[in-house]
Amino acid sequence: MSTNPSTSTEPVGSEAPRLVIVGAGPAGMATAITLAERGLAVTVVDQNPHPGGQIYRYPAVTPKSPPTPDRGAALRQHLAEHSDRITVLTGHNVVDIHPGPRLGLCGPDGFRIVEADHLVMAPGAYEYVPPFPGWTLPGVMTPGAAQQLVKSQGVAPGRRVLLAGTGPFLLVVALALHEVGVQVVGIVDTLRRRDAFWQLPSLLSDGKLLKQGFDYVSGVRKAGIPLLTGHIVTRAEGHERLKQVVVAPCDGDWIPNHSRSRPIVVDTLCVGYGFVPRIDLAQLAGCELAPTNLPGGWIPVTDPWGQTSVPGVWAAGDGAGVAGAIVAELAGQLVGLGVASSCGVVSSSEAERSAEPVRERLRQLGRFRRGLDEMGSLRPGxxxxxxxxxxxxxxxxxxxxxxxxxxxxxxxxxxxxxxxxxxxxxxxxxxxxxxxxxxxxxxxxxxTPEEIGPPAFRPPLVPLTLGQLAGADEEPDDVEPAGAKPVAEPAP
Amino acid sequence: MTSRGVDVVIAGGGVVGHATAWELARRDIEVLIVDRHLPGRATSASAGGLWPVGEAVGLGCGVIYQATRTGSDSGDAVPASLPAVFRDFLVESNRRFPELAGELEDLTGVDIELDSGPGLLFLMQTARQQAVVDNIARGLPEGFVLEILSPEEVGELEPAVCREIVGGALLPGEDQVNPMMLAEAYKRAALVNGARFQNDRLVDEILRENDRVVGVRMGEETVACGHVVNAAGAWAGQLAATAGITLPVEPVRGQVVLTQALPPLIASCLSTSSCYLAQKRHGEILVGSTTEHVGFDTGVTEEGIRGLCRGAVGAVPALADVGVKRVWAGLRPGTPDEMPILGPVAGVDGYVNVAGGFRTGIVAAPLMARVTAQAIVGETPDVAIAPYRAERFEE
Structure with a gap:
């Protein structure tokens, strides 16, 4: 491609580097902002109508939504401030990644190819729900899906809702549902109090986050939502529609004691056991993957800056290993510094200097995260x-x-x-x-996990028709360099 | 580290390797199949077409190959025929499928999804193609049927097919299987008969002592054996080289497109000069296939997929609005004369080829495997393997 994108940047070298970020969650937004602050133009691709990702989905459910300060709004504000350099393509999905990297994108205007010098993958994660009897009944969904219904469509997922699984996200969604008037009949968490106790030393490593956790718990208490720890949902029952959920106490291996099980009448069950990193992009880009013992198992192998085994392809955020929004944002900053350094707009020593406080914060958070991971690590039951x-x-x-x-x-x-x-x-x-x-x-x-292998993703990652593929990219001119045509993004 | 030896090591776990393993194991030969999945194996990207005459006279994916090779406008590509001896080999192999399907299912419970329709239907788009097809029809010996259909007759047989054609050429009895299930059934049948399967290794080297094979090396481990069967597909040439044998097998990439599952839309296997289409048991339509010499690159390309989709929509217009479930690519084990390479090699005792299945590896697999096993145990082969020996390339 000889097209020279016209941008307002003055990077080292004769041509502006073409930078594409996939995903406008905390990691993608932080990467974009970091690059824009260094004078680089970037294109951010996201499937949703607004930047924010799942965690900071726009619009937020209610202004009083406790206890997180709306970090998402702050990031969106920063994005908007850099609108001269950051182009956000909302409503776009990645269909395929070819060597180059060249991305096949599907958006409101159809299918097209975008070329990049650097590709940052920040696709995030999705919820982990293992099969259990009745899990396919209408009325059973993930906490994230329930949150999305409430936030994006203003629809309550049901009248009487039970949340089940493990992790702090259950509390967040319970509160969000409670606030819009949904009756949350309880939260069933497999974690036993004593398991949490052993992780206190790790959790105490970050007082602020621990306090946030306690705030969620006290928010749930204040709302009068029963929190049932050391229990597991063993089945969902109903004919054509969820009628009730069977809950039993479980041991440290999450093996239920069926003799003490009891039914809870609900019309909606939101169940999730943590998050699985989205590795489909990394796999299509040809990145080396490595197994972990967390849900989903596989994540792309990266260097300390987030660059994968494929030069010019980077990974940040939960898609590179689930660690939550705060870590994702910091990881996005690191990748931004790494890319900026690769593009020659910051020296490697300057990148190191800027990265040091970020890495220090990540180290602190790492201890806390390990505690959380240990508590939420999946058990054989x-x-x-x-x-x-x-x-x-x-x-x-x-x-x-x-x-x-x-x-x-x-x-x-x-x-x-x-x-x-x-x-x-x-x-x-x-x-x-x-x-x-x-x-x-x-x-x-x-x-072993290595032998079992990762899922094998193949294009197209989103549905396309034969007609679309037959007509796609008819003229070579359709290939556009990322960042060539800034698209005005309405301020959120 | 050296493990206890076996009679035969089979290098390669595609359809041909597993089929050969079964044919040996059922003859009480101790077999070890060695395979680690590499992306791009041909079995995984095959349409599973059983088109013995169609491929032999060039009306299957051969015509696409021809169009690519000659650079002619694909709409007017003219097929080239393979030797009659190989056509008969394919016909004989194909004849065995109904019985084989039953036998494998009884043994393993795996259904190879052998589905019969009207046959392989080549859509003729130009008068020149029609002339060539007429010529092919005249050249077929007694007992072979190639029906020439008018556009109206094609429409009656396949209402979904585009009407802007000169006519159709139908080869009845040319059907399809699920190639993955065929490989799986052969594998399980081999295991049932006592074969062992090492699924996380590759044969890195064939070990020789003077003029005889003595074993294989897999990473650090060596296994002694009496015979090594090279069933390494597109990688067969590389493996042969470790024993000092030159084998002209080259990867020929085939990109394929799979649609979402559809209600019955096409009953025949359709072939044109730009693609072929087969609706599989679960409703998906497989559209294949490019033929590209690009080494071991297993990626898909925009041009490749675009060409297949255009060809498919041209042949069956209703497909324009049908969703694509997956696109991917496999590497056919290509040979210079498009025929397989079978049997021993002079000067290297214990080494046996069952390689070079190219674009007929699925339909040929039963007979390729059988004559290979027969050669190893010293039975009279069902079909002479002389025309398929590697030595033919030395002249």
């Missing part, structure tokens, strides 16, 4: 909830018994299970079923 007839792959309607039969016949990797059962062959490409499935293969002692 979770992958034993599904019974023989439970659907484990919703797209292809594959039941646990079919998967078990294939496993006994020797299909002990995600790839061979897919061949044998069609698990993961549907539109979601295994996003929903494969993290839980690989966890179960691991718990069954079939294979």
């Amino acid at each position: 979770l992958s034993q909830l599904a019974d023989e007839s439970t659907v484990v792959c919703r797209c292809e309607e594959i039941r646990r018994a079919e998967v078990d039969a294939a496993v006994s016949a020797g299909s002990t990797t995600l790839r061979s299970l897919k061949v044998a059962t069609r698990l993961g062959m549907g539109p979601c490409q295994g996003r929903m079923c494969q993290p839980a499935c690989s966890r179960r293969l691991f718990d069954l002692g079939c294979n």
Whole structure:
């Protein structure tokens, strides 16, 4: 490409580098702001109508939404202040990534190709929900989906809602639902109080965050929402629609004591056991992945600046390992410094200097995070909830018994299970079923995570028609350098 | 570290490797299959077309290959035929599928999804193509059927097909399977018969002592064996080289497009000079396939996918509004004469090829595997393997 993008920057070298960030959550926004502050023009691509990501989704539910100060609004404000350098393409999805990197994008105006010198992937994470009896009933959803209904569409997910799973996000969503008048009948957390106690030394490493946690808990108490710790939802019941949820106390391995189970009548269950990093972009970009013991398992391998094994391709935020919004924002700053340094607009010593306080803060947060991760780390009981007839792959309607039969016949990797059962062959490409499935293969002692393998994502990442692909990019001129055409983003 | 030896090591776990493993294991030969998944294996990107005559006379994906090779306008590409001996090989291999499907299902419970429709239907877009197809029809020996259909007859058979064609050429009995299930069924059948499967290793080197194979090396580990079967697909040439054998196998990339699952739309396997289409058991339509010499690059390209989608929408206009579920690519094991490479190699005892399946690897797999096993145990082969020996390239 010889097109020289006209921008207001004066970077070193004859041509402005073409910088593309995918994802406008905390990591993507922080990267964009860091780069813009260093005089670089960037294009941010996001599927939502507004920047913010899942955590800082716009508009916020209510102004009094406690106890987080609206960090999202502050980041959006910074983005807007740099609108001369930051172009935000909202409503755009990445379809494919070709070497270069060249991104296939699908937006309101159709399909197009965008070339980049540096690509920063900040796609975030999605919720982890392993299969359990009744989980496919209408009325069962993730806490994130419920939050999105309330925030984006002003729709209450139900009348009587139970939240279940693990982690502080349950408390956040419970409060958000309570505020719009939804009756939250309780929060069921697998974590036992004594498990939390052992993590206190880590959690005390960050008083501010710990206080925030306590504020959530006291907010929940004040709202009169019962918090049931050391319990697990073992099944959802109803005919064509959720009628009740069965809850049982569980031990430290999250194995339920069925003899003490009891029903709770609700019309909505919001269930989530933490988050799975989105690795589809990294995989299409050809980045090396490594297994972890967190939900989803696989994350891109990066250097200390967030650069992946593919030069010019960077990863930041929860997509590079789930650690929450605050860490994501700091990681975005680091990647921004790394990219700026690669582009030659800051010297490496200056990048190091600017990075040092960020890294120091990340180190502090790291201790706190490890405590949280340890508390929320998945236990074997979770992958034993599904019974023989439970659907484990919703797209292809594959039941646990079919998967078990294939496993006994020797299909002990995600790839061979897919061949044998069609698990993961549907539109979601295994996003929903494969993290839980690989966890179960691991718990069954079939294979190591390396052997079980990551899900294999293939383009297109979002639905496109043959007609769109047949007509796509007819003229080579359609290829546009990122940042060439600034699009006015209405101030949020 | 050296492990206990085995009779035969099979290097490669695609459809051909697993099929050969089964044919050996059921003859009480001790077999170790060695395979680690590498992206791009041809089995994973095959349409599963069983088009023996279609491929032999060049009306399957061969015509696309021809169009690419000659650089001619794909709308007017003219097919080239493979030797009659190989056509008969493919026909014989294809004939075995119905019985094989039953046998494998009884043994393993795996359904290879052998589906019969009207046949392989080549859509003729120009008068020149029609002339060539007429010529092919005249050249086929007694017993072969190639029906020439008018555009109206094509419309009756396949209402979804575009009417702006000169006509159709139908090869009845040319059907399809699910190539992944075929490979899986063969693998399980081999395991049932006592074969072992090492799924996380590659054969890095074939070990020789003078003029005989003595084992294989997989990373740090070596395994002694009496025979090594090279079933390494597009990688067969690289593997052969470790034993000092020159094998002219080259990766030929094929990009494919898979639609979302649809209600029955096309009953035949359709072929044009820019793509072929087969609706699979679960409703998805597989559109293939580019033929590109790009080394071991398994990526998809904008041009490649665009060409296939245009071809598909040109043949079946209703596909324009159909969603694409996935696009990906596989590497066919290409050979200079488009025929497989089978059997032993002079001067290297214990080394056996079952390689070079190119664009007919699925339909040829049953017979390729069978004659390979027969050669190893010393049975009279069902079909002579002389035309397929690697030595043919030395002349």
